[in-house]
Amino acid sequence: MHLYACKKKQCYILNNCPKDVLLNAIGVRDGLQVSIVTKQPMGGPIVIRIKKREIAIDKSLACMITALAVT
Amino acid sequence: MDCHQTKSNIKHPHDAKRVLLMGNPNVGKSVIFNRLTGLDVVTANYTGTTVSYHEGLIRHQGDQALLIDVPGIYGLNAQSKAEEVAVHMLNDGADLIICVLDATHLERNLHLAFDLQNYAIPIVYVLNLSDVAKRKGIDIDCDLLSKYLNAPVFETVAVKNIGIDLLKDAVFKTHQTTPPLTIEDPYDKSREIADNVTKETDVEIRFIERLSEWCIKPKTGIPILFLVLMLALGIIVGGGKTLRSLLLLPLVNNYYIPFITTLFEGFLPDNLLRNILIGEFGVLIKMIEWPFALILPYVLLFYIVFSFLEDSGYLPRLGVLMDGLFRKIGLPGNNIIPFILGYGCAVPAILGTRASGSHRERVIVVSLIAIAVPCTAQTGAFITLLGDRSIFALIFVYMISFTTIVLTGIVLNRVLKGKSRPLILEIPNLLMPDMRSLGKKIWIKIKHFILEAQVPMFLGILLAALITETGALDVIGTFLEPLVVGWLDLPKEASLSLLLGVVRRELAVMPLLEMNLTTVQLITGSVVALFYLPCISVLFILVKEFKIKIALLIAFSTFIMAFLFGGLIQLLLNLVM
Ligand SMILES: Nc1nc2c(ncn2[C@@H]2O[C@H](COP(=O)(O)OP(=O)(O)OP(=O)(O)O)[C@@H](O)[C@H]2O)c(=O)[nH]1
Numbered sequence: 001m002h003l004y005a006c007k008k009k010q011c012y013i014l015n016n017c018p019k020d021v022l023l024n025a026i027g028v029r030d031g032l033q034v035s036i037v038t039k040q041p042m043g044g045p046i047v048i049r050i051k052k053r054e055i056a057i058d059k060s061l062a063c064m065i066t067a068l069a070v071t
Numbered sequence: 072m073d074c075h076q077t078k079s080n081i082k083h084p085h086d087a088k089r090v091l092l093m094g095n096p097n098v099g100k101s102v103i104f105n106r107l108t109g110l111d112v113v114t115a116n117y118t119g120t121t122v123s124y125h126e127g128l129i130r131h132q133g134d135q136a137l138l139i140d141v142p143g144i145y146g147l148n149a150q151s152k153a154e155e156v157a158v159h160m161l162n163d164g165a166d167l168i169i170c171v172l173d174a175t176h177l178e179r180n181l182h183l184a185f186d187l188q189n190y191a192i193p194i195v196y197v198l199n200l201s202d203v204a205k206r207k208g209i210d211i212d213c214d215l216l217s218k219y220l221n222a223p224v225f226e227t228v229a230v231k232n233i234g235i236d237l238l239k240d241a242v243f244k245t246h247q248t249t250p251p252l253t254i255e256d257p258y259d260k261s262r263e264i265a266d267n268v269t270k271e272t273d274v275e276i277r278f279i280e281r282l283s284e285w286c287i288k289p290k291t292g293i294p295i296l297f298l299v300l301m302l303a304l305g306i307i308v309g310g311g312k313t314l315r316s317l318l319l320l321p322l323v324n325n326y327y328i329p330f331i332t333t334l335f336e337g338f339l340p341d342n343l344l345r346n347i348l349i350g351e352f353g354v355l356i357k358m359i360e361w362p363f364a365l366i367l368p369y370v371l372l373f374y375i376v377f378s379f380l381e382d383s384g385y386l387p388r389l390g391v392l393m394d395g396l397f398r399k400i401g402l403p404g405n406n407i408i409p410f411i412l413g414y415g416c417a418v419p420a421i422l423g424t425r426a427s428g429s430h431r432e433r434v435i436v437v438s439l440i441a442i443a444v445p446c447t448a449q450t451g452a453f454i455t456l457l458g459d460r461s462i463f464a465l466i467f468v469y470m471i472s473f474t475t476i477v478l479t480g481i482v483l484n485r486v487l488k489g490k491s492r493p494l495i496l497e498i499p500n501l502l503m504p505d506m507r508s509l510g511k512k513i514w515i516k517i518k519h520f521i522l523e524a525q526v527p528m529f530l531g532i533l534l535a536a537l538i539t540e541t542g543a544l545d546v547i548g549t550f551l552e553p554l555v556v557g558w559l560d561l562p563k564e565a566s567l568s569l570l571l572g573v574v575r576r577e578l579a580v581m582p583l584l585e586m587n588l589t590t591v592q593l594i595t596g597s598v599v600a601l602f603y604l605p606c607i608s609v610l611f612i613l614v615k616e617f618k619i620k621i622a623l624l625i626a627f628s629t630f631i632m633a634f635l636f637g638g639l640i641q642l643l644l645n646l647v648m
């Protein structure tokens with residue numbers, strides 16, 4: 001499943017993060033555990049939480065990232 | 072010309088140490104800079120506040136060092152203008168780096184820390200925002216971190232001046248270069264260090280953390296946005312009106328004007344000079360009445376509200392909320408910040424776009440601001456002119472402005488080549504603004520408005536007085552009659568607005584105050600003034616930041632729009648009313 005399709009209130013592990021410089025710099029990369037805060041309307045970004053940080057990621061990028069649900 | 076950019080005008084002392092203040096965006100570098108140097112550099116709670124560098128002297132026990140506030144960066148790959156500046160500064164050499172780390176985002180901050188170690192320059196680390204970290208239940212072992220990094224680490228709360236003295240001491244005592252850590256994968260290494268030095272406890276989720284989330288989620292975020300908007304308008308429009316009518320106008324009308332008139336009538340004969348000084352457009356009268364009694368209250372209140380929002384960290388949340396909508400005009404949501412800034416003054420707004428935007432985004436934001444966003448001074452003038460007659464007239468003019476922004480945005484998005492970039496945004500902590508730095512910031516803005524506005528305002532009013540009193544206005548009025556009277560249905564004297572509007576945007580509005588216009592005429596005049604021309608400072612900045620072609624294109628299109636829209640609206644309103 002890709003990140004943009006993820007449900008709220010569920011944790012995921014990221015995979016296949018694109019090699020986007022800003023994305024890497026901000027610290028979004030494979031193996032991180034994230035939860036979903038909200039998805040914005042009208043094709044807006046998805047907001048994820050990594051530890052105690054919140055990061056908004058564009059729909060186009062979020063669609064490229066794979067996310068595995070953690071049980 | 073523009074004092075938004077305080078590049079150095081300090082004499083470089085030759086023996087002074089050169090100290091670079093570096094770190095990720097929005098970690099408090101500029102606050103620390105201000106604390107260490109006693110200067111006042113602009114700070115705000117979002118990424119990219121400092122777009123060019125600032126320099127200042129640190130004085131300590133007879134020693135001095137030159138401190139340079141480098142723009143915030145995530146790495147040293149020269150990906151953005153800010154990173155280019157930073158790499159350039161490093162290559163120029165330095166005696167010390169102060170690397171500021173955000174205690175709430177340590178892992179991410181460490182990447183840059185590692186990169187900096189490759190430069191063989193002594194480093195001291197600062198762990199800032201430690202109060203916010205505590206609030207979130209993040210506890211960092213400074214000693215252990217210092218061992219890992221092989222360099223001193225100071226814990227600070229910059230806004231409260233905690234830990235700054237120790238840091239200042241260290242600036243003059245650190246000479247040792249740290250050998251770079253051997254790192255295979257900086258991401259793994261930073262995670263390892265961050266995990267080892269950080270203890271996270273589940274603290275009770277505080278109200279402010281909840282609020283932070285509510286601001287982003289659409290269901291709660293949109294009602295919050297409306298609340299914020301209503302409150303902001305209430306404070307600016309309502310508060311400004313109260314200040315103006317209860318305090319400032321009585322002061323001017325009952326004390327200042329009678330005083331100055333009697334004073335000059337006493338010894339000046341009734342001639343041209345006297346009319347220029349204290350006549351209908353008397354320089355001595357309008358110089359005080361217009362900027363101080365009619366405009367300043369709104370400028371002051373706007374900056375109070377804006378600075379509060381800016382320091383709280385609400386604006387990036389708004390950007391995330393509005394991203395979907397903003398893309399329709401070709402902009403990622405975070406561009407809402409320069410946009411709102413533009414309602415204050417277009418100059419810092421245009422400079423602010425340097426940090427984030429691609430060229431295409433910059434052209435869109437800047438065009439929209441220069442064409443259809445009124446600055447606070449002009450807003451103050453509109454409220455004075457229209458608000459007193461009919462609040463609907465005021466709302467109507469702002470609706471026109473808003474519609475033009477949307478339509479122009481859609482057109483530019485279609486016409487300009489390329490696509491807007493994807494949004495990746497770290498949402499800053501929601502903070503209760505520190506009242507002292509807030510007060511200082513507002514004061515700087517107000518001081519700036521007064522200094523910047525006074526001279527052009529004076530010249531504008533002097534020009535007005537000269538051409539009305541000498542009868543030149545009559546000649547110009549007759550010349551412009553087909554346009555002003557024929558097409559816009561305004562009185563002949565309104566051509567004065569067109570002359571003054573070249574100097575400053577609010578000066579295109581103020582002369583209309585004295586002309587006993589009908590409501591339709593007030594609206595027409597306001598619409599023309601809204602679009603007419605960007606003020607002279609904005610034109611300068613446009614030429615400086617973009618090609619002269621773009622600057623002229625923007626100025627030309629807004630000029631045409633002014634008369635086109637003004638005339639059409641007049642025809643339309645006169646038809647229905
Ligand atoms: N609570 C708290 N707030 C802080 C602290 N240090 C800075 N701030 C706030 O954090 C925000 C960012 O500070 P700046 O100094 O503008 O950050 P900067 O690193 O210069 O940012 P850029 O210029 O964008 O790279 C401001 O709103 C400050 O008031 C701190 O120790 N505690």
Ligand SMILES: [Mg+2]
Pocket residue numbers: 100101102113114120121143
């Ligand atoms: Mg700064």
